[in-house]
Amino acid sequence: MNADPKHNEQTISVAQVRQIAALCRIGLTDEEAEQLRGEMAGLLDEVSVLQEIDTTGVEPTGHAVEEVRSVMRDDEPRPPMEREETLANAPRREGAFFRVQAVMDES
């Protein structure tokens, strides 16, 4: 399972780590991005054994228990959570609203 490090070097680049982190909205320092590149290369190497498995024509399994199926319920209105309960954990609020920073640039 231990592929040679050169293989790992090619698996994922710092630029890819930065791109994924940007998509996930997780800020990274240069040092962290470099460290993560090495760790993620190791993890990708760990899961590379999957590529050796012949899965031709095999259906994917989402979850493994047949008794579990997506279900629909009747669309009946139920009392919602109280407003104060909903807002009780808000880091920043203003009256009955969650307060956020400006979404649009003001230019």
Added chain:
Amino acid sequence: MADLHYLTAAEMSRALARREISAVELAEAHLERIAEIDPGLGAYLAATPDAARAQAAEADRRIARGEAEPLTGAPMQLKDNLSTKGVPTTCASRMLEGYVPPYDATAAVRLAQAGAVLLGKGNMDEFAMGSSSETSAFKVVRNPWDASRAPGGSSGGPAAAVAAGLAAYALGSDTGGSIRQPAALCGVVGLKPTYGLVSRYGLIAFASSLDQIGPLARSVEDAALALNAIAGHDPLDSTSIPSPTPDYTAGIAGGVRGLRIGVVPEYLGEGIAPAVAESVKAAVGVLESLGASVEEVSLPASRAALAVYYVIAPSECSANLARYDGVKYGYSDQSADGMWAALDATRRNGFGPEVRRRILMGAYALSAGYYDAYYKKAQQARTLIRREFQEAFRRVDVLALPTAPTTAFEIGGIADPVVMHANDVCTIPANIAGIPGISVPCGFADGLPVGLQLLGPHLSEAALLRAAYAYEQASEWRDRHPIL
């Protein structure tokens, strides 16, 4: 009454019924012990003395009315990823520090209805991601058998609390072994039910196709009692199984005569500590002497389960943890100017390194160009593993293997995440296949506990509990407790 805190929940129940002790006295004794011992152990993120006293008083009134159920008055712990209304629930993460859920998890509600007494919330790996409980953002958990060692994880707090007599039993969650592996490393019983048997409403999600709630206890009977209370359909969880559930204690003493046990050679050789393999083989020998038949059952496809897991679990985690944006609840870093910068800072500082790494790995595996090679491929391999178990259970009723490849390891001793992952090599296949598994203490190696793991087909909990009970009753391990 000697060693009150090491009574099983069933024994507490009998003592309560005979009025030898009150639920309030039981709760106070446990709260005292937590205050005395837990500072050196770290099994609790927070004790809940007010809730415990109120619930204990209510339990005593219920007992006086003659309306007690088996768990009424027994004090317990809930892992801190189970939502508790009005009681902080943090997942051992800065991201949820101070978060107070506005509702209860269904499993917590059902235990409360059964008369349970909540002692507090259990420490864990952050967002249940880890195998050692070291990724908790607040403090490490120490193994009650050796304070320099980890209790396993992610339910390290629940396992340590139950082993140390800081709770009669606990509820944990198991995504890749997070109930069974710490149970084994701390010398207690841990049960992961069939996927969908226990409602996950109010369980803070990690990997939704794998997560399942289950009990940790000092006896197999207590695990069955806790499962009785929490199992069954819940309209609030669309993935909960709609069929009725049996009384899991009913046939528990029925023995193993005629039970067909498969031992799995893949989990008794390379990568498994010889002393662990020996303990497990000896335990299977005990079951054989009690009337079970034993044959070898090979599970070659299951060896890919670890890789399948480390694609599927991070992928689902990256989706589930996208909700933490610092707006509606939880940690929020608004020091940077602008919405996007605030979001980057919130998620960078709110999540610890293990959680950040898993989110990134998952997003990578799901991203365009890699989806087929990783996520779809893992789901196809999952089908092969599921089928392999189905085939195995045509030949045998249960499979026997170690719960963990080694005994408890040193805190700080494993730095490489890939090496840490190997701790779950024996437990992950059950999550991939959705099947139930139980870990029961089967001996000691160098003074540290070893767990025997039994796996069965979907909804075979009663059979697993019966086999585990037969072994437990024939062995003496449950009379041993750590010296604290």
